[in-house]
Amino acid sequence: MSQATKESAKQLVKLLEKFPKERVKHLISFKESQLDRFRPVAGIETGSASEQSKPSLAEIKDIINRTSGPLGLKKDLLKKVQEALPEEHFNDTQIQEQIRSLNAIMSDKYKNYYAVxxxxxxxxxxxxxxxxxxxxxxxxxxxxxxxxxxxxxxxx
Structure with a gap:
């Protein structure tokens, strides 16, 4: 991974940390899922020990690969799940697009543009x-x- 991609990912992580917390509680928040997604790209370790208690996507993939049938799932279903999990490879332009999109969302660009x-x-x-x-x-x-x-x- 190039240094420019790492620097862009660091910018994105800083911007995501400023993103407001969601008012309605969900099983997983947009902010946290995106931070978990881009911190490894930026070379930043995850935060507190409470965040460490949740399994990461890599750990879940590892569990699926090592077990023959967790929770009574069949092998063919496990194989389909494994194939559906994405392998992401980012470059600088993709991350810059993410940054522009997140800036547009945070500045309410479309809310103001399409005023009701x-x-x-x-x-x-x-x-x-x-x-x-x-x-x-x-x-x-x-x-x-x-x-x-x-x-x-x-x-x-």
Whole structure:
């Protein structure tokens, strides 16, 4: 791997570390998965001991190769899984594309370019619809059974 690729990967890792944490918890976060993907390319070791407790992609591949049938899986299925796991080889231009894309996402380029007006955020038929959804996701306003039924019946 070239030095330019390593330096570009270091830039990408620094940019990923500034990426905001996701509000909704998932099994795996975009930020963490991309950091795990590009740190080895940059030659950076992974962080804390708590991150070390999770198996890496290489360790999972090794487990699949060494075992005859973990979790009762058949050999042909294991072979298909092994073949589906990607072997990534990055070059400088690919990583620079990743950096440009991540910068565009972090600067809200497309959110500002494709601005949505109040006509869509506050439709005439139900102007507080999206505010109710947003409050429900944020945990601010909980609907009771009766308010939910009122919304279904009357549409407001």
């Amino acid at each position: 007006g109040d006509k869509l955020y506050k439709p005439a038929g139900n102007p507080i619809y999206y505010k109710r959804l947003h409050d429900e996701i944020e945990g601010k306003g909980k609907e009771t059974f009766f308010t939910a039924m009122r919304t279904v019946v009357f549409g407001k």
